[in-house]
Amino acid sequence: MSPMTPMERIETAIRLGRPDRVPVVPIIDFFAARYGGITQHDMFFDLAKADLALEKTLRDLGPIDGQNLTYAGLGRIMQVIFPTPPQLPGVGDxxxxxxxxxxxxxxxGSEEYKRMAESNPLRLLMENITKYHAEFRGPLGMARAFRIIISDTLKMRGSIKRWLRKGVVSTVAYNITFTPMEYISLFLRSLNDFVLDIFRHPEELKAAARALMKPMIMQGMLMIRLSGVRAVFLGGNRTSATFLNPSQFEEFALPEWLEMSEHFARRGITVFLHLDSDWTPFLTYFKDFPRGKCVLCLDGTSDIFQAKEVLGDHMCIMGDVPASLLKLGEPEEVDEYCHRLITEIGSDGGFILSSGCTVPPDAKPENVKAMLQSVHKG
Amino acid sequence: MGHEDHAWKGVGQMEGKERSSDRLSDMLSELREKEVLEMVRNALEEKVNPLSLVEELREGMAEVGRRFERKDYFRSELIMSAEIFKEAIVLIEPHLAAGQGENKGDIVIGTVKGDIHDIGKNIVATLLRCSGYRVHDLGVDVPPEAFVTKLLETNARLLGLSGLLTLAFDSMKETVCKVEQAGLRDRVKVIIGGGPVNEKVVEYTGADAFGKDAAQAVELARLYLEG
Known part of the structure; x- marks a missing residue:
C-alpha cells in the first residue's frame, strides 16, 4: 500500500482514524526564523524571507506533515485586528x-460592559479596533484596514498553496478567533480585572460576552474565507483551570466554547481547540463537543495522557512536546517523550504530534530534529 | 444577617460553630467582600487594635492558601481574596502608627529581561505582601543589573524571578550570575517561577528553587526568610 499523503494522514487522525503513521504538525515559525537566519520581525513582516527560512529548517532538520498556526507574514494583520496590538518584534521599542x-x-473599565451589551455587534468590534488605532478611523481608515487584511491574507494564501505542493499542509492557516470571554480577558481587560469582574459584575460580563459572540464568529468565518482553509483556531488560556474553577468555567466559558465549536463544525469547519495552560480538570466537558470534528491541542501543561483516556474516542488529540524540553533537554529525552506520545496516545490513531504551543525560537536544533524524526521510527 | 451581629469579636472569641462564619478570617476565606469591609470599618470605629485585624485577615489568606493547595480553590479565588485583603488594608493602614506593622523580610521580585508576562508574578507579589513581607516589585522586562541594584539598596535576602518564555531561562541565568558577581549570592536566595519552569530550569539558571504556583512561592519565602 502506498503511503498516505500528509493531508490524508492529518485528515485521518482528525476523524479519529489510524493513519499509516502519526503525523507531525508543529507551530514552527518562531524557531524557523531563528534557525533560518532571519529576525522575528522579518518572519512577521516579510513572507518571502520567512518561507526561505522555513525551507532551510525543514531541509536540515527533517520534513513535517504540516504546520499548525502560521505567523509568517501576519504582522500587519495583527496590528489591525487586535484592539491592543501585541508586542511585535521590531515595532516600537x-x-x-x-x-x-x-x-x-x-x-x-468594567462599566463599559453595559454599553458593549447594547451595541450593534459589528460596530462594537470595529469600535474596539478603531478606539486604539486612530489610523483606521473613518471610511478611509476602514478601507486602509481592509486593504491590509485582504492583501496580506492573499499573499499568505499563495504561500500556503506553495507549501502544500511541497507536501506541507497548513492545518488552520491564520484563521484565529476567540471565544468572547477569552477575547475580553486577553484584549479588553487584564486577567486580574477579568477575574474580579467574574465575582463583582457577573451579569454585565456575560451580557457583553453574548454581544461579542457574533463578531467573534464573523472574524473566524472571514479568515476562513480569505485563507481558503476550512479550519479555525480557537485560542484558549484564560478560561482554563489555571485560572477559573469548574463552576465558573461551566457558567462563563463552557457554553460559548460549545456554541462556537458547534457553529463551525456544522459548516464542515474543523475546530482546533488550542488550549494553553491547564485544562485537565475540565477535560470531561469536551465530551459534549462535536465528535471527530475538533482537535484538542495541548501545550504540555495539561495531562495529555489523561486527555487520551477521557477523550481519545471523541476528538483528535494534538501535542505536546514542551517548550522547556525543546530548549533545555537532550535529543534522547525529546525522542523518549515523543516515543511515549506516539505509542501511548497515537498507537490507535486520533493523534497528531506537535509542539506544546510553539517551538520556541531558542530550541536546540538537534531537539527539533529529534521531534520531527520521531514519527518515522518504527 | 444584620449589621450589628457582625461586630468584630477577635480570634477565638466566637461562641459555637454556627457562628464561625462571623469571623473576619472566615469571611475573607469565603470571599465575602462586602462583609469583610463592613466588619473592618465597624471594628476600626470601635477602636479595635488594627494589628489584630491585620492578623485576622492574614489568617483568612492562609486559609485561602490551604484551600488552593487542596485544589478546593483555583487561581480566581486567590486573585479575589488578595483583592479583598488589599481593600481591607487600605482601610486599616491610616490607623496603624508609623512603623507599626510587622515586616517579615524584604523580597525583590520581577519578570526577567525580554519577558513581559506578569500574571503569575503579580499574584505571587500580592500573596507575599498579604503574608507580611515587604515586596519590591520591579515590574516586567527587568534587566539583571536592576535586580542587583535593588538587592543592594534593600538588603533583601530573597529574589523572585518570573518568566513564561524560554528566553526567560537565559535572563534568569544571567541575573543569578550578576547577583553572584556582586558578591550577594551567599546571602540572597533565588526562587524562580512561571509556566514552563521546572527542576531542570532551576539547574540551568543556578537558582535555589522554583515554585509551581503562588502558594508554593509563599512557602519558599517562609522557608528561606523565617526557617
Missing part, C-alpha cells in the same frame, strides 16, 4: 529579534 507577546493590561 521591541528589538527586531525580540519575541512576540501579548500586553497584559485593561483598555476599558
Amino acid at each position: 521591541v528589538p527586531p529579534d525580540g519575541q512576540f507577546q501579548f500586553v497584559e493590561r485593561s483598555v476599558m
Whole structure:
C-alpha cells in the first residue's frame, strides 16, 4: 500500500482514524526564523524571507506533515485586528529579534460592559479596533484596514498553496478567533480585572460576552474565507483551570466554547481547540463537543495522557512536546517523550504530534530534529 | 444577617460553630467582600487594635492558601481574596502608627529581561505582601543589573524571578550570575517561577528553587526568610 499523503494522514487522525503513521504538525515559525537566519520581525513582516527560512529548517532538520498556526507574514494583520496590538518584534521599542507577546493590561473599565451589551455587534468590534488605532478611523481608515487584511491574507494564501505542493499542509492557516470571554480577558481587560469582574459584575460580563459572540464568529468565518482553509483556531488560556474553577468555567466559558465549536463544525469547519495552560480538570466537558470534528491541542501543561483516556474516542488529540524540553533537554529525552506520545496516545490513531504551543525560537536544533524524526521510527 | 451581629469579636472569641462564619478570617476565606469591609470599618470605629485585624485577615489568606493547595480553590479565588485583603488594608493602614506593622523580610521580585508576562508574578507579589513581607516589585522586562541594584539598596535576602518564555531561562541565568558577581549570592536566595519552569530550569539558571504556583512561592519565602 502506498503511503498516505500528509493531508490524508492529518485528515485521518482528525476523524479519529489510524493513519499509516502519526503525523507531525508543529507551530514552527518562531524557531524557523531563528534557525533560518532571519529576525522575528522579518518572519512577521516579510513572507518571502520567512518561507526561505522555513525551507532551510525543514531541509536540515527533517520534513513535517504540516504546520499548525502560521505567523509568517501576519504582522500587519495583527496590528489591525487586535484592539491592543501585541508586542511585535521590531515595532516600537521591541528589538527586531525580540519575541512576540501579548500586553497584559485593561483598555476599558468594567462599566463599559453595559454599553458593549447594547451595541450593534459589528460596530462594537470595529469600535474596539478603531478606539486604539486612530489610523483606521473613518471610511478611509476602514478601507486602509481592509486593504491590509485582504492583501496580506492573499499573499499568505499563495504561500500556503506553495507549501502544500511541497507536501506541507497548513492545518488552520491564520484563521484565529476567540471565544468572547477569552477575547475580553486577553484584549479588553487584564486577567486580574477579568477575574474580579467574574465575582463583582457577573451579569454585565456575560451580557457583553453574548454581544461579542457574533463578531467573534464573523472574524473566524472571514479568515476562513480569505485563507481558503476550512479550519479555525480557537485560542484558549484564560478560561482554563489555571485560572477559573469548574463552576465558573461551566457558567462563563463552557457554553460559548460549545456554541462556537458547534457553529463551525456544522459548516464542515474543523475546530482546533488550542488550549494553553491547564485544562485537565475540565477535560470531561469536551465530551459534549462535536465528535471527530475538533482537535484538542495541548501545550504540555495539561495531562495529555489523561486527555487520551477521557477523550481519545471523541476528538483528535494534538501535542505536546514542551517548550522547556525543546530548549533545555537532550535529543534522547525529546525522542523518549515523543516515543511515549506516539505509542501511548497515537498507537490507535486520533493523534497528531506537535509542539506544546510553539517551538520556541531558542530550541536546540538537534531537539527539533529529534521531534520531527520521531514519527518515522518504527 | 444584620449589621450589628457582625461586630468584630477577635480570634477565638466566637461562641459555637454556627457562628464561625462571623469571623473576619472566615469571611475573607469565603470571599465575602462586602462583609469583610463592613466588619473592618465597624471594628476600626470601635477602636479595635488594627494589628489584630491585620492578623485576622492574614489568617483568612492562609486559609485561602490551604484551600488552593487542596485544589478546593483555583487561581480566581486567590486573585479575589488578595483583592479583598488589599481593600481591607487600605482601610486599616491610616490607623496603624508609623512603623507599626510587622515586616517579615524584604523580597525583590520581577519578570526577567525580554519577558513581559506578569500574571503569575503579580499574584505571587500580592500573596507575599498579604503574608507580611515587604515586596519590591520591579515590574516586567527587568534587566539583571536592576535586580542587583535593588538587592543592594534593600538588603533583601530573597529574589523572585518570573518568566513564561524560554528566553526567560537565559535572563534568569544571567541575573543569578550578576547577583553572584556582586558578591550577594551567599546571602540572597533565588526562587524562580512561571509556566514552563521546572527542576531542570532551576539547574540551568543556578537558582535555589522554583515554585509551581503562588502558594508554593509563599512557602519558599517562609522557608528561606523565617526557617
